[in-house]
Amino acid sequence: MWYLGGKIRLSKYIVPIIKYYIKSENSLFIDLFCGGCNIIDKIDNTNNKIANDNNKYLISMWNNIDKVDLSEIKITKEHYDEVRNNKDYYEDWYVGFIGFHFSYGGKFFGGFARSRYEDHIERSCTKTIKQYEYLKNVYFSHQDYKYYSNVKDAVIYCDSPYDNCTQKSTKYLSSFDHREFWEWVRKMSKYNTVLISEKIAPDDFEVIWEKSHNSNMSYIKSDKTSEKLFKYKRS
Ligand SMILES: C[S@@+](CC[C@H](N)C(=O)[O-])C[C@H]1O[C@@H](n2cnc3c(N)ncnc32)[C@H](O)[C@@H]1O
Numbered sequence: 001m002w003y004l005g006g007k008i009r010l011s012k013y014i015v016p017i018i019k020y021y022i023k024s025e026n027s028l029f030i031d032l033f034c035g036g037c038n039i040i041d042k043i044d045n046t047n048n049k050i051a052n053d054n055n056k057y058l059i060s061m062w063n064n065i066d067k068v069d070l071s072e073i074k075i076t077k078e079h080y081d082e083v084r085n086n087k088d089y090y091e092d093w094y095v096g097f098i099g100f101h102f103s104y105g106g107k108f109f110g111g112f113a114r115s116r117y118e119d120h121i122e123r124s125c126t127k128t129i130k131q132y133e134y135l136k137n138v139y140f141s142h143q144d145y146k147y148y149s150n151v152k153d154a155v156i157y158c159d160s161p162y163d164n165c166t167q168k169s170t171k172y173l174s175s176f177d178h179r180e181f182w183e184w185v186r187k188m189s190k191y192n193t194v195l196i197s198e199k200i201a202p203d204d205f206e207v208i209w210e211k212s213h214n215s216n217m218s219y220i221k222s223d224k225t226s227e228k229l230f231k232y233k234r235s
Contacts, residue, residue, distance in 0.1 A: 001128040002106040003036025015042045021155045021193045028154035032145045041134040052141040059142035061096030065132045075121050077112045084109045101125045152191040159197045189235035196230045205230040
């Protein structure tokens with residue numbers, strides 16, 4: 001699924017590294033900030049998988065994706081505005097589906113995805129429905145990441161919101177508390193393998209993979225900071 005800050009293009013590098021740390025088909029794997037599920041949909045060496053995100057519309061969408069009937073959905077700017085302005089009137093899964101698939105760059109209600117290709121939105125919807133074939137054995141959860149503080153013996157992948165220091169624009173500012181997050185990772189790394197996608201990390205984290213790439217977010221294209229996968233040094 002096309003998703004703001006999603007890892008579609010980088011998944012071919014990141015997935016083999018995650019799979020290396022998953023030692024058996026019963027090992028627990030948690031995609032803690034799953035978004036468009038562009039990583040967990042390719043993790044095929046365990047059957048014990050959780051996809052978590054704190055966006056309730058997103059998780060409801062994944063849990064109900066088999067309800068989507070594209071022939072019944074009006075792909076128009078009017079319908080997009082109607083759903084955006086009346087979220088409580090529609091079911092959460094439907095708000096999620098429209099909010100992500102009809103929006104530019106997969107940003108939840110970030111602006112209607114006008115395109116010179118008429119069927120652009122329809123193709124993106126169809127892609128997500130097909131993607132779900134690879135997510136059928138995944139348990140979806142709608143929690144803040146700290147809900148999983150008692151987990152042990154798991155491989156936990158964190159594609160948390162980027163630290164704002166790496167962003168050139170304020171458009172992607174978030175209220176995410178990065179200091180608290182890194183502290184949480186230190187604690188969790190004692191009993192789990194925790195892998196973090198970020199551009200910067202505190203000194204006690206090591207880079208286990210790195211690649212420079214052009215972000216799909218045009219307003220930070222000038223940012224040359226490379227994509228990295230980090231792990232706590234003392235784990
Ligand atoms: C960069 S996106 C993940 C993209 C995903 N890996 C992909 O490839 O499509 C980060 C996600 O973290 C979620 N998020 C932000 N704060 C969170 C929190 N405190 N707990 C859980 N999820 C959170 C956002 O809703 C967003 O979906």
